[in-house]
Amino acid sequence: MRAGVRLRANTRRRAPALSNVKSLQCRECGSEYPVEPQYVCDFCFGPLEVSYDYDAVARVISRERITRGPLTMWRYHDLLPVDAEMALDMNTGFTPLTRARNLGRMLGLNNLYIKHVSENPTFSFKDRVVSVASAKALEFEFDxxxxxxxxxxxxxxxxxxxxxxxxxxxxxxxxxxxxxxxxAGIYGATLVAVDGTYDQVNRLCSELADNHRWAFVNINMRPFYSEGSKTLAYEVAEQLGWRAPDACVVPGASGSLFTKIWKGLNELADLGLIDSAAHTKMHIAQAEGCSPIVTAYDEDTPHVRPVTPDTIAKSLAIGNPADGYYSIKTIESSGGSAVAAPEEEVVEGIQLLAETEGIFTETAGGVVISGLRKLAKSGKIRPDDLTVAYITGNGLKTQEVVEPIIDPVFTTPAYEDFMTSMAAREETV
Structure with missing residues (x-):
């Protein structure tokens, strides 16, 4: 870990105000605020989000304009709160949408696709949200x-x-x-390991954000940061030939990714870029050891009670999800559901995806595949539904969870020893 913070020069200039962004708006009371690094309403303490001038967007956006753009998330810059010239572009986005025939056959799903989001610069979907937040931080002249x-x-x-x-x-x-x-450490960042849960880490960072002029991407920059997740809706719709899927299965931690995919699909429909998103059912998958959104769904309440995480899916271990309430609202609006993956099935999900589609995912992906299997078995996803499962992180990040199931055959270089070792293995299978 670094003992201190390295000072670096920041020479980026402040960007002009964006014509397609009107303000920040409270998601609860509707109060409006200037486009500044803030995230909580002064009146009701509700969360703020970016409010767009969709009439201005509609005058310029089109399928043709999008397809002429770069093969990155920034082809959708008209629907992001950053000027295209200020984009911090690390070639993030436009990741593969793969037809999962083998996995679909096993699960009884005829139109299953995997949105392989981990093919990004740091191998997770987080590059999308951080691309937006970091560009906005430069615009606000944070260092x-x-x-x-x-x-x-x-x-x-x-x-x-x-x-x-x-x-x-x-x-x-x-x-x-x-x-x-x-x-994280290889890039020269100062690493701070906190003896506590993520929710305790987040509380510490909220206090720091109040006392230091630092751009915390998921705190004071959160309204802008979260908008990056919408690109996962835009890309899927474009890759499907400008249509919305019938079902989306999304991992759930804070719930932000889940709600923003739904928002993105509806933006495309409202702008006439796809026919409709009304038929899309949104399903959120959480690990059983940290599933407060699933519990609220099962209890038919919008109130998400915090829990203490106890799960191997550490990337989903948020016991007090900031967008839990809005996740429940998204489920209600879309006619979707919430599903919990038993802890013992997380690694099974990782293995199943790898063995059928050649995709190695981290624990969050194991949760998605386990949840997908339950949704298919229960009939909540029908055999002919055009279904997209979002795989958001690379398995090389969580190799330790699959170590117990990896068992090489050991042999000497001699042919006879190899044959003996293989025979012994076959006897134990």
Missing amino acids: TLACASTGNLAGSVSAHGAKAGMNTMVFFPSDLERGKILG
Whole structure:
């Protein structure tokens, strides 16, 4: 860990106000605020989000304009709160949408697709949200980029901070997977391992954000940060030939990704870029050891009670999800559901996806595949539904969870020894 913060020069100029962004608006009372680094309503303490001038967007956006753009998330810049010229572009986005025929056959799903989001610079979907937040931080003339992280965000913030020439500080629970710590530290960030849960880390960072002029991407920059997740809706719709899927299965931690995919699909429909998103059912998958949104759904209440996480899916270990209430509202609006993956099935999900589609996912992906299997079995996803499962992180980040199931055949270089070893293995299978 670094003892101090390295000072770096930041020469980016402040961007002009965006014509397609009107204000920040409270999601509860509707109060409006200037486009500044703030995230809580002064009147009701509700969360703020970006409010767009959709009439202005409609005058310029089209399918043709989008397809002429770069093969990154920034092809959708008209629907993001950052001027295209200020984009911190690390070639994030436009990741593969793969037809999963083998897995679909096993689950009885005829139109299953995997949105392989981990093919990004730091191997998770977090690069999308951090691309927006870091560009906005430069616009606001911050010199320090920071975050509270369950793992993947730490690596992404560290990489983007390095690219932007900013000081970078990342805070995370001290029991984080080693691969994610190394993946953040290599970029020169100051690493802060906190003896506590993610929710405790987040409270510390909220206090720091109030007392230091640091751009915490998922705190004071959160209204802008969360908008980056919408690109996962835009890309899927475009890759499907400008249509919305019938069902989406999304991992749930804070719930922000889940709600923003739904928002993105509806934006496309409202702008006439797709016919409709009304038929899309949104399903959120959580690990059983940290499933407060699923519990609220099962109890038919919008009130999400905080829990203490106890799960191997550390990237989803948020016991007090900031967007839990809005996740329940998204489920209600879309006619979707929430599903919990038993802890013992998380690794099974990782293995199933790898063995059928050749995709190695981290624990969050194991949760998605386990949840997908339950949804298919229960009939909540029908055999012919056009279904998209979002795989948001690379399995190399959480290798330790699959170590117990990896069992090589050991042999000497001699042919006879190899044949003997293989025969012994076959007897034990």
